[in-house]
Amino acid sequence: MTDFRYLIVGGGMVADAAARGIREIDTEGPIGIISEDVDRPYARPALSKKLWTDPDFSWDEKVDLHTEETGASFLLGTAVTSIDRTAKTVTTSDGETHGYERLLLATGGKPRSLPGLDPSPRVLDYRSATDYRRLRELADAGAHVAVVGGSYIGTEIASGIVQNGARVTLIDPDEVVGGRMFPEDLAQAFQQRFVDHGVELRLGRRVSEGSQSEAGVVLTLDDGSVVEADAVVVGLGIEPATKLAADAGLTVRDGVVVSSTLLTDDDSIFAAGDIAEYPDRILGTRRVEHVDNAQQQGRQAGRNLADADETYDHTPMFYSDVFDMGYEAVGQVTTKLRPVEDWQEPTVTGVVYYLDEDDTVRGVLLWNVWDKTDEARKVLAEAHALTPDMLPGLITP
CATH class of the missing domain: 3.50.50.60 (FAD/NAD(P)-binding domain)
Incomplete structure (x- = not known):
């Protein structure tokens, strides 16, 4: 059996961010990363974005996250099949057992x-x-x-x-x-x-x-x-990979339920990324499948694995780039809500606010408007004090 002080199940961007978060506090504690992927952690958004549009975007320099810099040990192409919370061990598909002091579940999702x-x-x-x-x-x-x-x-x-x-x-x-x-x-x-x-x-x-x-x-x-x-x-989305957590007796709803410090029901097990259902300080209980959350929540989970005991208070953004159009957004961006549009140039540059039935802003879309996500978060945090007529001009390119 191989023992680790910190064991991470899942080898995506959360794992990389968590390993680096651990190292901000504990420079020596052994870290293990068990991943079904055959590659070390990499910048997943590049798979559908920059690798197709930027010929100078190299795998080694821009995509591979070089998580080995943290000194973590990798078990690639390997699935964890069960967790023994009493013994503090995990068993893998090859029959091996690995012990942990602190465990992070970052199993991501399975495509539909x-x-x-x-x-x-x-x-x-x-x-x-x-x-x-x-x-x-x-x-x-x-x-x-x-x-x-x-x-x-x-x-x-x-x-x-x-x-x-x-x-x-x-x-x-x-x-x-x-x-x-x-x-x-x-x-x-x-x-x-x-x-x-x-x-x-x-x-x-x-x-x-x-x-x-x-x-x-x-x-x-x-x-x-x-x-x-x-x-x-x-491209039909994913289902959060929560079975491992559920089988271990952890609370699972839309995702693995965690506290504001990303802790599960078990005081030795944390969860982060696509699978984590957490309390967002602005938007309430939610689960987020985007890269900003993976990076920020992963880092915070890593720090808390190493006893930082800090609240995850970041409200994540998400973004997309398609042809010559791009956007950043915070909150709910859906036509199930009522849009209030504020265009500098219609359908080219502007902001769309998404309001619920009480005329409260629940999401902000920044269309070809960059570096304004902090302002969007402020709008969402102050939404109850804003009326629809106050929105135009609130965020400008």
């Missing part, structure tokens, strides 16, 4: 799959560097790629690979690309970028069944139409 289509070299759930390397091979060969889902991943991947010479068909259940997030005019402008770049759109459609062979993939849509492609990228 298409019915009847298991992941393969032609069907990519697109979550890992292995998926990126395979899709790069296909795109460089000018393949026809069907992208299923108009999510962050779906739209970014469709944008990235069509700009790299592949033929792309985007299948989206929304009637307009981005229609669940953006006001109508903005969603139309967003969609037009895909049209202008030659992406074939199949809108208001879902995949009802599919099959794959050595020759390619065939998707049948819910209207009976068929899409034949060399490969499929599935």
